Amino acid sequence: MREQLACDVAIIGGGIMGSATALFLRRRGLAVTLLERDLCGSRSSGVNFGGVRRQGRSIEQLPLAQRSHQIWGRLTELIGTEAEYERSGHFKIARSVADMESLASYAARSEGFGLGLQLIEGQAALQKYFPMGGDQIVGGSLCPEDGQANPRLLSPAFARAAHAAGADVREHAPVQSVEHDGARFVIHARQHDRDLEVKASALVNCAGAWAAQFAAQWGEPVPMFTIPPTMGVTEPLPFFLPWSLGVEGGGIYCRQVRRGNVVFGGGRGYVLDDQRARSSHVAILRQLPQLAALLPQLTGAHIIRTWSGTEGNLPDDQPVIGPSARRPGLFHAFGFAGAGFQLGPGVGDVMAELIAEGRTTTPIEPFSIQRFLQPAA
Secondary structure: OOEEEEEEEEEEOOOOOHHHHHHHHHHHHOOOEEEEOOOOOHHHOOOHHOOOOOOOOOOOHHHHHHHHHHHHHOOOHHOOOOOOOOOEEEEEEEOHHHHHHHHHHHHOOHHHHOOOOEEOOOHHHHHHHHHOOOOOOOEEEEOOOEEEHHHHHHHHHHHHHHHHHOOEEEEOOEEEEEEEOOOOEEEEEEOOEEEEEEEEEEEEEHHHHHHHHHHHHHHOOOOOOEEEEEEEEEOOOOOOOOEEEEEOOOOOOEOOOOOOOOOEEEEEEEEEOOOEOOOOOOHHHHHHHHHHHHHHHHHHOOOOEOOOOOOOOOOOOOOOEEOOOOOOOOEEEEEEOOOOOHHHHHHHHHHHHHHOOOOOOOOOOHHHHHHHOOOOO
């Protein structure tokens, strides 16, 4: 059996980037077909840590993060759920004087972007604002309006909202090939027992860790590589941690949900094949003493589940966002290095604006795919 579809924009990938793009395109009146190989939000968009932070991002990402921050504030209006989102605050821990100097430098450089960072330093201040912290902590930086959400709820909700707004959302529809007939993109996919042929004027590549293959097809190879994170969650504990936490220099992050479980991560898992990754017990065992040193309340806590995912990374730790440099009508949004959850709604809004109007009011030039390309011969 074969089904033929036609639309203004076809999107490959139903994670938060693709689903948000679909929703905002529909809100601009464009006909959209979204193709997802599994279930929308089932890959890295649905299994990430759930941190919703602007603090610590590169300065180049902050305008996009701010745009996204505004959208996060009206989730219920847009997608019908808050997905356990709360602006609980994000605290980046300093374990040395050098760490504290680095946080102070970042606060100065990001001052014009509305983060409202508050530096907390010294034992008196820590006892007042962060009494649950261990002896290794010398201070930190608080972003009061950053927060956390449940990725398992949020990413599928964007896809459902896009569908409710009129997007044709096709799950279990892996893309087999993409062509261009001189007028439109022609995407061949397979859904259950039928072949799909989708013709679209524009194509958005939101295929996550698998996006490089679609970019390379149009003469835009990128040096993307995969990193499988290791994350875990504890048994429910008495609530003690209001903020989502990170550590200056990286390595550990955690947050406590209202029902008491502490979600944590920072280690690396291992890849089984091009579709699957697993957490590493070695990485978990390395994380636990570090967590207990930062938060003594976690000493002896039972781990009830661990997991991993498949994250697409680029060498400069910046994503690719924007139009193709070589194929008119093609757009990219991928390579978020495991830090795309907060950016997702803003990326979708920017992509919709870019496709509908040919420009965007949010600067995305640093994320152009052009930075990885050799001049055309």
